[in-house]
Amino acid sequence: MSKRLRSSEVCADCSAQDPCWASINRGILICDECCSVHRSLGRHISQVRHLKHTPWPPTLLQMVETLYNNGANSIWEHSLLDPASVMSGRRKASPQDKVHPNKAEFIRAKYQMLAFVHRLPCREDxxxxxxxxxxxxxxxxxxxxxxxxxxxxxxxxxxxxxxxxxxxxxxxxxxxxxxxxxxxxxxxxxxxxxxxxxxxxxxxxxxxxxxxxxxxxxxxxxxYELTDRLAFYLCGRKPEHKNGQHFVIPQMADRRLLDLSELAKAAKKKLQSLSNHLFEELAMDVYDEVDRRETDAVWLATQNHSTLVTETTVVPFLPVNPEYSSTRNQGRQKLARFNAHEFATLVIDILSDAKRRQQGNPLAGSKDNVELILKSISNQHSSESQDNDQPDYDSVASDEDTDLETNAAKSNRQKSLDSDLSDGPVTAQEYMQVKNALVASEVKIQQLMKVNINLSDELRVMQKKASKLEKQSSVSESDYDNPTTPLELEETGAGRKGRQRSVIWQGEGSIPEDTDTAPSSSLPSTEDVIRKTEQITKNIQELLRAAQENKHDSYIPCSERIHVAVTEMAALFPKKPKSELVRTSLRLLTSSAYRLQSECKKTLPVETCPTTDIQLVTQQVIQCAYDIAKAAKQLVTITTKENNN
CATH class of the missing domain: 1.25.40.20 (Ankyrin repeat-containing domain)
Known part of the structure; x- marks a missing residue:
């Protein structure tokens, strides 16, 4: 920070003198107390960085300085500058105000709710x-x-x-x-x-x-900001991009620390098998966790460990981002429970695979790896040696004090890690292709899949019940769990009506009623049901990927594969199940698959019938997929419970 600014700087939120932190995306400077609130909001609201004790790219710091000096704060406090706001009693926080609730409430209103930002005149479109x-x-x-x-x-x-x-x-x-x-x-x-x-x-x-x-x-x-930040966190070095070296892959100096168990190998294979979309999500989550840990370390080093530090500035895990699914938010929070060695192992694996993906190196035995992922979806949150509270991405995470471990690791990281610089050929566009696709489809996908808390909670309960099966199966697997799964598809308001209709849908896909057959209480083995559920899940993933990438011509072949998988699963059960719950679940499963095919066929005559609403069709397609996944999960839960009894 240039000396010419220091004498007149004040906190943008409470006007305290000599702010030591910056909010990069807001273009402001803030004091310690206000920074503690910013951190609790999450990086999607405010990206904070210490002005002195954190490395800055010079032009990024210059950008923040320029915004601060040119009144960027007035953007976030626009309506407060109106004299009428003083008359109404609305005012900004002051240095004397308590952090909680005064400053915290003001800062949340200012940045989270955007309560004081200038509003454009309402328009229909x-x-x-x-x-x-x-x-x-x-x-x-x-x-x-x-x-x-x-x-x-x-x-x-x-x-x-x-x-x-x-x-x-x-x-x-x-x-x-x-x-x-x-x-x-x-x-x-x-x-x-x-x-x-x-x-x-x-x-x-x-x-x-x-x-x-x-x-x-x-x-x-x-x-390369993401991979550079992860590498620098571990070994304090960044690649020389000028020389065509775009990756630093840290390695454990003490080979005895390497986990070569079958569980560790399976976890690494699973990470490698993640789709580019899911791999990028995991990498971004780990990036945010690195930022949280590094900011914690700076915070502890710059404070006097007074009440301010111990009571009002704790950010024990990543704050919830409402744009993400509940499953992904849970996984992000559990990253905080990884100790220094476990977290370093995950970071190294991500860096290694990012390099492999960018350079286009094929992965041997990809079919086996995909099977590992699909199996983990059905047994999410479960392991022979871990309960449902363990971290989503790795089964070996502990409850140790990660702050202290991280600080100790950072101070000794040059001694414990060495670097292997890559000088291979690089195509930058290749690495960014997935990101481009995600940015282009983000708004569309957010419109299609809104969070429904009740259904998400219901699915999590079913997942926990089904997870008990793992204790009776073969050796449990440790993995980097899929941050988002089709079994937790969020439904839209328009889709709720479709869900209700699908229960009573009577069509080609309905379970046939055989009046001559006596009711049967026998059920297929849990293993067979899970195997068929994995196939259904795999096909639903392909359909969702097509929806995200707006590949509407892929809807019909995807729906046909789902229909085949559903038919095979339904065939496992007796023609006339004795259990009403089984009959209801099978009816929902088969009728939803039939309705899915019907909805997907609506994409055919787009050229001849331009009135087709593709967005509405896609909405219904996603709803059908949700119903299928839900029914399959119910059947897994039922068979697990009955077979265990």
Whole structure:
């Protein structure tokens, strides 16, 4: 932080003197007390970094300084600047206010609820408003006015907006104009340096073409920010991107610490078998946990261990991100229970596999690895030697004091770890392809799958019941659990009606009623039911992937495979089950599979019948998949319970 700023700096939230922290994505400086609240909100709300005791890329720090000096805080306190707000009693926090509840409530209202941000006039079509804002952002980034761009981003402009007429994104424009600070701001809000424009060029290409070589190098660093941060956390080193070395893979110096058990090998194979989508989610979660641990270490080193530290600043695990599923949030929180060695092992595995995936190296025996993943889905949260409270990603996590262990590990990491620098060929675009697809589909997917707490809780209860089976099966497996599974598909409001209808659906897929057959109480083996459930789950995953990537032509073949798997599972059960619960579950399973096929067929005549609402169809497809997964899980639970009795 430059000396010329230090004399006049105050906390953006309470006006305390000499703030020591910055909120990067808000463009403000904050004091210790307010920072403690920011940290509890999570990185999706505020990305905090210490001004002195945390390494800063120079241009990122310059970006925050510029925003702070140009009144970025007025964006988040717009309505408080209105004299009428004083008359109404609305005011910002003061240095004398208590952290809880005064400062905490104000900060949550300011950044989480955006209670004081300028509101645009209500319009019927919000998408048009977002598009207009994004176009303004696209034009503004060619200038040096950061505050204008932050204001547009706060109102809903998209950092990765692809301009249909210009054929590029705001980051392409900023890179071509040499606007380094604009590029930093866009990157903080998710802009992807690997995105190609209509000519197949990336922002890095345009920066180099314009002679902005430092900006080009910085954009490459941003591309590898995740893996660079993980490597630096373990060994204090980053790769030399200028020399084409894009990965540092730390290795345990003491080989005796390596876990070579079958469980560890299975866990590593499973990590390698995750889809690019799920692997990226896991890597991002570990990145957030690294940030939490490093910030904790800085916090403990800079405080006086007063009441402030011990009572109001504890962030024991990653805060909940409402944009993520409940399963993923649980897994993120349990990362905090990994001790230093366990967490380092996970980080090294992620770095190694990120390198392999980028360079396109094939994985031997991929079918076996996929089977490991599918098996873990049916036995999620379960293991022969672990209960349901153990971490989602690794069965060996402990309850030890990770803060102390992490600090000790960080102080000795140069002694305990060495580095193996990679100098292999690199294609940056290859590594970023999945991220591009995710950004493009994020809004659509969020609209399609909203969280329904009751159903999620119901599924978790069923999963816990079914998990008891593992204690009677072969040796349990340790794994990096799938952060999100089709068995926890969240339903939309429109889908709830479909779920109710599917229970009484009478069609081709309904379970036949054989009046001549006597009711049977016999049930198939739990192992057979689980095996068929795994096949159904695998096919549902393929369907969801098609929905995320807008590959509507894949709906019908996916639905056919699901129908076949459902038919095979239903055939395991007697024609006339004695249990009403079994009959109900089978009816839901088969009728939902039939209805899924019917919904998927609606994607066929898109060219001849342009009135087809693809979004509504996709919504119904996802709902059908949810019903199938739910019914299959119910049947696993029932057979497990009955066979154990």
């Amino acid at each position: 919000d998408s048009v408003t977002a598009k207009d804002l994004s176009k303004q952002l696209h034009s503004s980034v060619r200038t040096g006015n950061l505050e204008t761009c932050l204001r547009l981003l706060s109102l809903g402009a998209q950092a990765n907006f692809f301009h249909p007429e210009k054929g590029n994104t705001p980051l392409h424009v900023a890179a071509k104009a040499g606007q380094t600070l604009q590029a930093e701001l866009l990157a903080v809000y998710g802009a992807d340096p690997g995105t190609q424009d209509s000519n197949g060029k990336t922002p890095v290409d345009y920066a180099r073409q314009g002679g902005h070589h430092e900006l080009a190098e910085r954009l490459v660093e941003i591309q």
